Amino acid sequence: MLVLAAMPPAAADGSSEENTLTIAVSQQVDSFSPFLAQLLLTTSIHRLTYDYLTNYDPETNEPIEGLAESWEPSDDGRTWTFDIRDDAQWSDGEPVTAEDVAWTYTTMMEDDAAATAQGNFVENFEEVTAPDENTVEITLDEPQATMLALDIPIVPKHVWENVDDFAEFNNDQFPIVGSGPFVLTDHKPNRSITLEANPDYWRGAPGFDRIVFRYYDDQDAAVEALRSGEVSFVEGLTPTQADDLDGEENVTVNNADGKRFEGFTINPGAETQDGEEFGDGHPALEDKTLRQAIMAAIDKDEIVNKVYGGYAEAAEGYIPSRYDDYTWAPEGDDRIDFDPDDANDMLDKAGYEIGDDGVRESPDGDRLELRMHVHNDDPARVDIGRLLEERLAEIGIEIDNQTVDPGVLSDALYAGEYDLIFTGWTVNPDPDAVLGIHTCDALPTEPGTMRGDAYFCNEEYDKLYEQQLAEFDDPEQRAEYVKEMQAILYDEAVVNVLTYPNAIEAYRSDQIADIQVQPDPGGNIFGQDGYWSWWSAEPAAADDTGPVTSLPAWAIAAVAGAAVLVLAGAGVLVAVLVRRRAATVGDRE
Missing domain, CATH: 3.10.105.10 (Dipeptide-binding Protein; Domain 3)
Structure with missing residues (x-):
């Protein structure tokens, strides 16, 4: 179950207070280690705090760039070369390099514990190397169709190479060094999990300054909190709850196709x-x-x-x-x-x-x-x-x-x-x-x-x-x-x-001005294949320049001045760049 709490109002002097999005959850944490985590809650958090080699387009679910800006398979499909972007950095200020990618995959290939959660993706890997800081080369035993869908969080080598036992390390030394749009900063067991916005994220800073996953046992209470304005978003509605909320003032029910x-x-x-x-x-x-x-x-x-x-x-x-x-x-x-x-x-x-x-x-x-x-x-x-x-x-x-x-x-x-x-x-x-x-x-x-x-x-x-x-x-x-x-x-x-x-959700439109569904149209907000919803969410309280429109990936790229190039026939795929300007909330696409 999931719920989002209301943002604090703007300060009396006209300055903007920090906006917090609170998501109510009931599922416990299995591990904050990307090598071990398998539950929806923790894997969703990893989507927010780590980058992956590629991502899924928020409209079409097609592969688009992540840490890799472009890629090229060999004619026989057994060698893939990925070009790693040069503007990504870890939350401790260190640059993200091809060596981090190569180290993550190689560790999973060589250590059974590191392969616990996502080892199936690398079973067919023969070797992963980083010829230079911006190039990753993956050699396969046999061609592999999932090379643009490797759902593996890339971890920082300079942090993780000091871990002695991947089976025991739960990655709970806060703040956790990551490269995603948010940074995991705190966990109070059975109470809350806190993520802070990463202002230096290469796609642009998130609209909300903070996300808090807070534990609730009673979903009915969460729905009542939505009605009162105490929370902003509720997921996992029953049909009765959805019908009761439909048509309520300032409440939007999102009835998404099931995934x-x-x-x-x-x-x-x-x-x-x-x-x-x-x-x-x-x-x-x-x-x-x-x-x-x-x-x-x-x-x-x-x-x-x-x-x-x-x-x-x-x-x-x-x-x-x-x-x-x-x-x-x-x-x-x-x-x-x-x-x-x-x-x-x-x-x-x-x-x-x-x-x-x-x-x-x-x-x-x-x-x-x-x-x-x-x-x-x-x-x-x-x-x-x-x-x-x-x-x-x-x-x-x-x-x-x-x-x-x-x-x-x-x-x-x-x-x-x-x-x-x-x-x-x-x-x-x-x-x-x-x-x-x-x-x-x-x-x-x-x-x-x-x-x-x-x-x-x-x-x-x-x-x-x-x-x-x-x-x-x-x-x-x-x-x-x-x-x-x-x-x-x-x-x-x-x-x-x-x-x-169906994925039935509801949010307060007087608190969330805009949020991206996936796929679009007809998609869900919670549990996406990516971070689009929480990264794109615009606080209504800060929306003083008119309605914010959630643009499709290609439009965001075009507004940002990004190049889009597909070289078919040469076996080269240069991904659509989805980028947001680092600007005020009202000025961002």
Whole structure:
């Protein structure tokens, strides 16, 4: 949950007091180390405090410059040369150089602990060098399509080379040296996290002087604070809250297309990469017919209407529909539509007989009583769990609905001690990371070490995964591979997608004059692939020169006098420069 607090009013003498944006959160910090952090809160903070090699355009989600101003792949796709900008600096005044980039990636390649969070991006790297201060050269074992989507924060070598143990270092010595538009200056556990604006950021200083992430337990209280003007922004609204706020004076509701999916996975039998079986999943779930019958018994439209009040989309493919290039849906006979009669017929023919109590037994005589683990901290998931319990009873499956703490749920997943378990992922513009968690090498090396959310292993899926990763120069072919992978996930019915929930947010228009959504139009404010929302946000109290218009990336670049150049055919891509002048709030683009 997220909330933004009101800015202090302008001082009586006409001077401007510092503007603070307060974001209410409930998620705890896992680590401030970019090598270890995996939770949304901390990775979002890293987006604000560190630069990445490239970024995502706030309008289109296409790759644009970050620390790299331009790049060029070799003809065979195995060598990439990046030109590093010369006007970026660390918050302690040291320049950001190519050596910082090379050191970050090389450390992840050589140290398992440093590869904890984002190691999949560098698994294919053979060598990373810095021939000079402004050039990075990456040599790959095989071509890699994600070279412009390396979601890895670049850390300062002069700070991090003194760390003895990357597994233990949490990067909590404040202020933390970074290179992003904000500097992380303070953390009071269970109370607040404070970031100060970086006035020397190469794209221009942020509109707000400070961001405070403050902990709240009750979202209803946060909504009331929005109504009263005590806070400026609330994320994660329920449909009821959104409907109640819609039309209120000085409140704008942003109903954004969802960038995540909600669903559940089925335990087909937990095992390690070397085939060691563990856990106690129901043995009948090894049968794909049973898994598909479960999906045929679920009414996704009912979930959209009853649980989300229409603020969601019924889903089938793994990639949300906002990503036009990669989204997929089954057609014709491949579809598993909501049809309880067909589900019952499938089970009858497969030998699942109904007992006297209305519960089926498997052909091996195992009663179909399945444990379903549901997060107790998410009202939507709790409601979906109740609906699934009702619908599956109609086809002779009894559900033991275990609505539990997320920690208990995670323990059950890693131990393989569940039958159905709820899950959901936020999907980035490049789908590689979320697809990679279902390859065979994502299975645990030993119980408790998995990096995915399902015990799924399929050779054809793995082959397609390698093909899409290597397809760096044919986006359409890569998209076809990605869609074929989703078709396998859908057919196997181990990883099951139910909905793409909308991102429902609200802010006070009398406190925030303007803020960038991503993508634009129709995008979200919180949880972006970049820092655009909080960097671009304009305090209404300081907006005394008329309305501030949030310009698209190309327009910002044009106003700033930046050059835009694309040299196609030569394999050279010079990124669109998105820059803001360092000026007063009212004068900035």
